[in-house]
Amino acid sequence: MKAExxxxxxxPLVPAMIVLATWSVYWAxxxxxxxxxxxxxxxxxxFGELVMGDRLGNDIVASMARLLGGVAFGVVTGMIxxxxxxxxxxxxxxxxxxxxxxxxxxxxxxLPLVIGWxxxxxxxxxxxxxxTVFFIxxxxxxxxxxxxxEVLEHGIRTLGANRWETVWSVTLxxxxxYILSGIRSGLGFGWRALxxxxxxxxxTGLGQLIFSGSEYHRADIIICGCLIIxxxxxxxxxxxxxxxxxxxxxxxxxxxxxxxx
Amino acid sequence: MRxxxxxxxxxxRNVRVLLPFIVLIAIWWGIKSGFGVSDRxxxxxPAVWSSFVTLxxxxxxxxxxxxxxQLIGIAALVSFAAGVPIGFAVGANRxxxxxxxxxxxxxxxxxxxxxxxxxxxWFGFTHTTTLAIVIYTLIVPIIFNTMVxxxxxxxxxxxxxxxxxxxxxxIVRDVYLxxxxxSIVVGTRLGMGYGWRALxxxxxxxxQGGLGxxxxxxxxxxxxxxxxxxxxxxxxxxxxxxxxxxQPVETMTLARWGVLRR
Numbered sequence: 001m002k003a004e005x006x007x008x009x010x011x012p013l014v015p016a017m018i019v020l021a022t023w024s025v026y027w028a029x030x031x032x033x034x035x036x037x038x039x040x041x042x043x044x045x046x047f048g049e050l051v052m053g054d055r056l057g058n059d060i061v062a063s064m065a066r067l068l069g070g071v072a073f074g075v076v077t078g079m080i081x082x083x084x085x086x087x088x089x090x091x092x093x094x095x096x097x098x099x100x101x102x103x104x105x106x107x108x109x110x111l112p113l114v115i116g117w118x119x120x121x122x123x124x125x126x127x128x129x130x131x132t133v134f135f136i137x138x139x140x141x142x143x144x145x146x147x148x149x150e151v152l153e154h155g156i157r158t159l160g161a162n163r164w165e166t167v168w169s170v171t172l173x174x175x176x177x178y179i180l181s182g183i184r185s186g187l188g189f190g191w192r193a194l195x196x197x198x199x200x201x202x203x204t205g206l207g208q209l210i211f212s213g214s215e216y217h218r219a220d221i222i223i224c225g226c227l228i229i230x231x232x233x234x235x236x237x238x239x240x241x242x243x244x245x246x247x248x249x250x251x252x253x254x255x256x257x258x259x260x261x
Numbered sequence: 262m263r264x265x266x267x268x269x270x271x272x273x274r275n276v277r278v279l280l281p282f283i284v285l286i287a288i289w290w291g292i293k294s295g296f297g298v299s300d301r302x303x304x305x306x307p308a309v310w311s312s313f314v315t316l317x318x319x320x321x322x323x324x325x326x327x328x329x330x331q332l333i334g335i336a337a338l339v340s341f342a343a344g345v346p347i348g349f350a351v352g353a354n355r356x357x358x359x360x361x362x363x364x365x366x367x368x369x370x371x372x373x374x375x376x377x378x379x380x381x382x383w384f385g386f387t388h389t390t391t392l393a394i395v396i397y398t399l400i401v402p403i404i405f406n407t408m409v410x411x412x413x414x415x416x417x418x419x420x421x422x423x424x425x426x427x428x429x430x431x432i433v434r435d436v437y438l439x440x441x442x443x444s445i446v447v448g449t450r451l452g453m454g455y456g457w458r459a460l461x462x463x464x465x466x467x468x469q470g471g472l473g474x475x476x477x478x479x480x481x482x483x484x485x486x487x488x489x490x491x492x493x494x495x496x497x498x499x500x501x502x503x504x505x506x507x508q509p510v511e512t513m514t515l516a517r518w519g520v521l522r523r
Contacts, residue, residue, distance in 0.1 A: 011356060015364040036382050097278045098285060104503070105496040108462045112480040112488045116302055192372035192455065196462040199377065200477075207375070214378030222379045226371050233370025 035217035046220040047227075055209070060232070062204040063194060066122050070129025071190050075183055078134045082141025086175070087167070092142055099135060107132040107193040111201055125197040125205070132193045133186040140182025144175030176248050184241045191233050206232075304486045309493075312486035321475075326494060328470040332391055333453075333460050333502075340399035340452065345445060348407020349437065358412055365405045373398030373459040377466060391463040391471070398459040399452040406448025410441030442514045450507050457499050472498075 020040060027039045034042060050056040085092035107128055118124045152170050161169070198207025206229055213221035286306050292298065293305045300308075316322040351357045373394040384390040418436050427435070464473025472495050479487035 008359065011360040012363040014360040093277070094281055096281075098281045100500060101282075101496050104499040105492050108458050108465075109476070109492055109495050111465070112476045113485065113492065115480060116483070116485065188369075189455075189458075191370070192374065192458065195372055196374045196458070199374065199462070199466060210375060210378045214381050217382065219379060219382055222382070226375050226379070229375050230367050230371035234367050237366075237370065 034220070036219055038220040038223070043220045043223050046218075047224045050221070050224055056228070059204055059206050059209045060228070062122070062202075063198065063206045064232075066125040066198075066205065067129060067187075067190060067194055069122075070126040070194070071133050071183075071187060073126065074130040074133025074186060074190070075137050077130070078137030078182075078186075079141050079179060081134075082138045082179075083145060083167070083171075085138070086142040086145025087171070092146075099138065103135040103139070106135050107189065108196045111197060115201060120201050120203065122202070124201045125194055128193045128197045128201075129190040132189045133183075136186040136189060137179065137182045140178045141175060144178025144182075145171055147178070148174035173251075177245070180241075180245045180248050184237070184245060187236065187241065188233075191229075191236075195229060300485065301483055302485070304489065308486045309489045312484075313490045313493075316487070316490055322490070322494065325470060325472050325475040325491075326498065328388075329460060329464065329472045330498065332388065332395060332471065333457060336392055336395035336399055336456060336460075337449075337453065340396050340403055340456075341449065344400040344403030345407050348404045348445070349411060349433070349441070351404070352408040352411025352441070353437065358408060362408070365401060365408070369401050369405060373455070374462045377463055381467070386467050386469060388467075388469060391460065391467050391469070394463045395456050395460050399449075399456040402448045402452040402455065403445070404448075406444045406451070407441055410444025410448075411437055413444065414440035443511075446507075446511045446514050450503075450511060453503065453507060457502075461495060 024040050027037065038046070085095060110128060110131055111124070114124055114127055118127060148171050152174065153166050156166050156170050194205075195207040198205040199211045202208050206225055210222045210225035210229075213219070213225060289303075290306055293303055313322075351361050376397060377390070377394055380390040380393050384393065414436060418440070419432055422432050422436055460471070461473040461476075464471035465477035468474050468478065472491055476488045476491035476495075479485075479491065
């Protein structure tokens with residue numbers, strides 16, 4: 001019984017073990033050039049060097065600052081626009097074709113045009129993240145606002161609430177699960193947009209770290225960079241967004257939004 | 262009379278779709294000529310139109326667009342054909358699901374485009390690099406959502422069918438497949454959203470044709486008109502693919518088997 005529980009606990013480590021084992025065996029047999037495929041030991045050594053050096057810290061800070069700026073901007077503007085459109089059906093219907101179109105080109109597609117406006121650097125990355133997050137948050141906010149049962153709004157109005165109070169204490173909490181679900185998937189898209197933007201449109205950041213790895217033929221740096229990118233994304237999703245979302249759904253959730261991620 | 266009414270309704274709907282764009286183009290034109298924005302930053306709508314005509318008449322646009330569509334098509338087929346069976350295999354076995362869930366989630370956090378530098382070292386500046394990136398981007402959400410879909414099916418359904426003497430194949434066909442389908446479709450749609458952007462980004466860096474190459478190449482020569490044509494085409498193609506292929510399938514599966522959307 002106890003052994004089974006330990007095995008159950010250890011199961012999530014199995015795929016990583018298999019990958020490491022395959023990689024080591026392949027490396028020992030094929031002996032590929034380290035610039036293309038480094039050994040496990042070399043990657044661990046590089047990881048140590050990266051952690052000890054200044055560059056990694058600076059890159060992470062640069063990337064996170066851009067992400068925070070872009071996402072905060074996107075969430076605020078997306079929510080405001082979403083509430084305006086969600087509460088005024090004609091506006092939502094009028095802008096809908098534009099939203100569909102600009103959502104289809106949100107993010108990295110803007111890069112060539114916006115490089116000309118903002119140059120290379122943080123403003124460019126923030127613009128691309130904002131552009132990505134805005135449409136996802138907007139669409140989810142509109143959906144959430146429109147799905148709040150009208151009965152609840154009528155209920156509070158008969159008790160004498162004005163329009164502002166109705167929005168604040170009924171519509172906002174009612175739409176919050178959807179909004180948070182939108183923020184969560186917006187962050188997923190935003191993180192991707194950031195890395196893509198930093199590959200060509202920045203001089204610092206995690207995207208630039210891996211890009212310089214390819215310029216200097218340092219596969220070990222690229223692999224370390226990718227693992228760090230994955231770890232940060234997973235940590236953000238698991239430790240920050242999932243708990244917030246869960247608590248909101250428990251507290252105010254009328255309907256749990258479709259969570260597919 | 263009725264037909265005339267219907268065509269009038271259709272006209273009204275077209276106007277409703279086009280009107281916002283007309284307003285947007287007017288604003289764009291107004292900003293361009295009102296503030297005298299330089300051609301290096303923004304060009305006027307007619308310039309974009311004439312650039313579009315040139316690109317189409319020389320067959321350039323068709324070539325770049327077909328490269329992109331071919332790549333995303335191949336990647337989508339491969340990812341779907343490989344991802345769904347893998348997802349089923351993993352989802353049907355609780356030990357496999359337990360071990361792979363975190364692993365897949367972690368890899369979903371590493372966007373395909375982050376592997377681009379490594380793929381360039383491995384495959385050079387070729388279509389293989391782009392394909393590898395797009396397949397990776399597409400397949401992870403497909404596997405993950407298929408797995409989640411299979412896991413979400415109540416065990417009782419399987420047990421009920423089994424106690425009635427159904428074969429394993431029958432159970433897959435009548436329980437697993439319909440039960441997981443809505444989730445698979447959601448995963449595919451998400452994957453296409455990520456994949457299309459990964460494709461464009463990868464084409465920008467690989468520079469071997471495709472719409473990403475078109476707009477990024479135009480940047481080097483400051484051809485803003487060309488960039489804007491490329492952006493509009495990218496948006497329209499994505500909407501066409503999403504609306505004509507993915508959305509009907511989603512509506513169909515949700516209408517037929519939609520048990521998961523609560």
